[in-house]
Amino acid sequence: MERMSNxxxxxxxxxxxxxxxxxxxxLLAVGWITKNSLHDINIIRLQDQATATVTAQAKVVSQxxxxxxxxxxxxxxxxxxxxxxxQGNTEKLFLAIDNRDDIVDxxxxxxxxxxxxxxGPYRTQVEGKSYAEAPWFHETLLxxxxxxxxxxxYRGTPHFVVAxxxxxxxxxxxxxxxxxxxxxxxxxxQISPHSDAFIVNRAGDxxxxxxxxxxxxxxxxxxxxxxxxxxxxxxxDDAVYIAxxxxxxxxxxxxxxxxxxxxxxxxxxxxxxxxxxxxLFILALAAALLVSIMLARHIRHADMEYAANSMQFAQMExxxxxxxxxxxxxxxxxxxLQMISSQASWIADLLPEEDPAKVKNLGxxxxxxxxxxxxxxxxxxxxxRLLGYSKKMAAQQEEVQLTDLxxxxxxxxxxxxxxxxITIQRNFVPNLPPTMTDGPQLQQVFLNLLNNALDAAGExxxxxxxxxxxxxxxxxxxxxxxxxxxxxxxKRLFDPFFTTKSPNEGTGLGLYxxxxxxxxxxxSLKAENRESGGALFTVxxxxxxxxxxxxxx
Amino acid sequence: MTEMKKFNVLVVDDEKExxxxxxxxxxHRGMDAEGAENGRIGLxxxxxxxxxxxxxxVKMPEMDGIEALREIKHAKPLVEVVLxxxxxxxxxxxxxxxxxxxxxxxxxxxxxxxxDKLSDAFEKRRxxxxxxxxxxxxxxxxxxx
Numbered sequence: 001m002e003r004m005s006n007x008x009x010x011x012x013x014x015x016x017x018x019x020x021x022x023x024x025x026x027l028l029a030v031g032w033i034t035k036n037s038l039h040d041i042n043i044i045r046l047q048d049q050a051t052a053t054v055t056a057q058a059k060v061v062s063q064x065x066x067x068x069x070x071x072x073x074x075x076x077x078x079x080x081x082x083x084x085x086x087q088g089n090t091e092k093l094f095l096a097i098d099n100r101d102d103i104v105d106x107x108x109x110x111x112x113x114x115x116x117x118x119x120g121p122y123r124t125q126v127e128g129k130s131y132a133e134a135p136w137f138h139e140t141l142l143x144x145x146x147x148x149x150x151x152x153x154y155r156g157t158p159h160f161v162v163a164x165x166x167x168x169x170x171x172x173x174x175x176x177x178x179x180x181x182x183x184x185x186x187x188x189x190q191i192s193p194h195s196d197a198f199i200v201n202r203a204g205d206x207x208x209x210x211x212x213x214x215x216x217x218x219x220x221x222x223x224x225x226x227x228x229x230x231x232x233x234x235x236x237d238d239a240v241y242i243a244x245x246x247x248x249x250x251x252x253x254x255x256x257x258x259x260x261x262x263x264x265x266x267x268x269x270x271x272x273x274x275x276x277x278x279x280l281f282i283l284a285l286a287a288a289l290l291v292s293i294m295l296a297r298h299i300r301h302a303d304m305e306y307a308a309n310s311m312q313f314a315q316m317e318x319x320x321x322x323x324x325x326x327x328x329x330x331x332x333x334x335x336x337l338q339m340i341s342s343q344a345s346w347i348a349d350l351l352p353e354e355d356p357a358k359v360k361n362l363g364x365x366x367x368x369x370x371x372x373x374x375x376x377x378x379x380x381x382x383x384x385r386l387l388g389y390s391k392k393m394a395a396q397q398e399e400v401q402l403t404d405l406x407x408x409x410x411x412x413x414x415x416x417x418x419x420x421x422i423t424i425q426r427n428f429v430p431n432l433p434p435t436m437t438d439g440p441q442l443q444q445v446f447l448n449l450l451n452n453a454l455d456a457a458g459e460x461x462x463x464x465x466x467x468x469x470x471x472x473x474x475x476x477x478x479x480x481x482x483x484x485x486x487x488x489x490x491k492r493l494f495d496p497f498f499t500t501k502s503p504n505e506g507t508g509l510g511l512y513x514x515x516x517x518x519x520x521x522x523x524s525l526k527a528e529n530r531e532s533g534g535a536l537f538t539v540x541x542x543x544x545x546x547x548x549x550x551x552x553x
Numbered sequence: 554m555t556e557m558k559k560f561n562v563l564v565v566d567d568e569k570e571x572x573x574x575x576x577x578x579x580x581h582r583g584m585d586a587e588g589a590e591n592g593r594i595g596l597x598x599x600x601x602x603x604x605x606x607x608x609x610x611v612k613m614p615e616m617d618g619i620e621a622l623r624e625i626k627h628a629k630p631l632v633e634v635v636l637x638x639x640x641x642x643x644x645x646x647x648x649x650x651x652x653x654x655x656x657x658x659x660x661x662x663x664x665x666x667x668x669d670k671l672s673d674a675f676e677k678r679r680x681x682x683x684x685x686x687x688x689x690x691x692x693x694x695x696x697x698x
Contacts, residue, residue: 334660334661335568335660337661338661339568339570339571339574340661341661341662341663341664342574342575342578342664343574345578345664345665346574349582349664350581379661380661380662383661
């Protein structure tokens with residue numbers, strides 16, 4: 001029994017595992033899909049944000065550069081070279097245009113490369129210098145405009161040079177611009193704490209310091225600036241990079257948007273989803289637990305019933321075999337019994353013809369013959385009962401008089417009851433109506449209940465069997481004065497294989513089968529304890545007449 | 554014991570001792586009785602003789618009781634048959650009654666029981682015969698007119 005119990009525990013466990021996995025897999029799948037979708041949506045959003053930011057900020061920086069160029073161009077267009085020949089004029093001009101303190105120095109250079117005016121802090125270093133061979137000078141003459149890369153000048157602040165000329169004016173105006181004014185513009189391009197923004201030139205040199213203090217250019221940025229200025233953002237595992245060309249493609253405005261930072265927007269959503277999933281998970285677990293326990297219980301019940309039915313079937317087979325055997329024996333005995341009977345009645349026929357005077361023991365003979373006839377009759381009753389028993393193995397509906405059936409059943413156990421000095425009391429109502437039912441099956445129930453009652457009553461006990469008509473029902477009660485049924489056993493009494501007897505004495509099937517039979521016959525079987533002590537089993541059967549269907553189940 | 558009318562009995566049973574004993578007892582009680590050891594012989598004797606009642610064992614070799622009963626009822630419908638069922642299969646007894654047997658008896662039984670049953674069967678035959686006779690007389694009397 002314990003091994004069986006372990007088996008069902010393992011069944012429950014396996015079912016639980018299976019159901020749990022069944023619930024968990026879709027849950028995890030949905031969770032995974034949700035997480036990935038959120039990530040994908042976030043990347044798209046981040047790309048849009050980065051694109052918008054870089055476009056806007058690049059425009060601002062371009063505008064600043066354009067302003068410098070425009071200012072110088074305007075001066076070149078307006079002023080003749082002779083204006084710069086007077087030092088005082090250049091100084092006044094410098095003061096006039098450096099209203100934002102972003103211009104470091106201003107110089108005017110003739111088309112032949114000779115410098116003829118300078119305003120700024122490095123006069124001693126650069127005065128009188130010839131730029132005829134300088135590449136930037138040639139570029140300015142060629143293109144009209146030059147913007148240099150950023151360099152750290154003598155003052156230790158980052159600068160770049162803007163040079164402008166006009167083909168009609170024969171001189172170049174060159175200003176050194178303090179590029180640190182850009183840095184504040186970059187701040188507006190920082191999307192999140194771990195995001196970055198900076199300006200690099202085509203060679204990959206920083207034109208402004210990186211906001212995150214980077215000193216080297218990542219390979220991703222290098223790929224971005226090496227192309228032909230493709231405007232598409234590049235997405236890596238941890239960031240989105242985007243570049244916009246500045247100053248005719250000499251510089252690039254780079255924005256790096258951090259993926260992890262951006263995901264923080266979703267934290268409340270994640271939390272909500274996590275709570276929902278946790279609830280679902282607990283619900284799934286509870287459902288799996290419930291279903292598996294119920295299923296296991298169901299399986300256990302079905303198994304028990306199956307086992308009980310097989311045993312019942314085997315028992316019936318056995319009884320049928322015994323029945324056939326008994327029938328065979330009875331048949332063989334009936335013929336000699338018939339002969340004894342015939343011979344005895346022959347003697348009885350002949351005896352009266354004898355002369356009583358001549359036959360000394362005539363009375364004795366007559367008496368003896370009568371005794372022989374009586375005992376043959378007795379033996380005949382037994383063989384008929386045996387033959388009847390074998391016939392009973394086939395289930396059928398017939399009209400049964402319960403009083404007779406009970407009397408017959410009691411006769412089976414009378415001897416045993418006598419041996420244990422148990423009194424069997426019969427309280428039968430007279431004229432109990434007959435009912436259509438399966439007599440032999442019912443007898444099995446009665447015999448079972450009767451045997452149980454005798455077992456419970458014990459030595460010198462009492463068993464009472466009573467009948468009653470209750471409306472459309474016949475009620476048969478089997479009561480004993482034994483110890484009664486323990487409260488905890490009352491519930492399990494009719495379960496298959498439940499027994500309080502030792503394994504050799506009872507199969508635990510008797511009451512289960514009895515219960516099963518009465519139910520199949522449309523009746524019921526109930527067990528309870530009597531107030532006066534002992535157990536009481538009540539069988540209720542519908543009274544059905546020929547042609548009526550038993551009120552089955 | 555009431556005074557009985559004399560009638561003719563054929564005892565058909567393969568059990569020699571029972572057959573002979575029963576015949577002897579019937580004769581002793583004043584009946585005419587003969588024995589046949591199987592259904593076939595019994596059938597022949599019924600066809601040739603004037604038996605009122607046949608006591609027929611159901612279980613016999615060479616034409617069993619049921620078969621013999623069918624043949625007897627076919628040949629002489631008015632001969633009454635009482636079946637003897639050695640094994641208490643009420644079924645074969647009931648089957649026999651459907652085929653026209655008067656009744657059935659189960660072994661072992663008392664001789665008086667047997668005789669009563671045979672008398673009842675004979676009584677039925679007698680009434681049947683009287684009815685037929687009366688009908689014939691009526692028919693005969695009505696013919697000339």
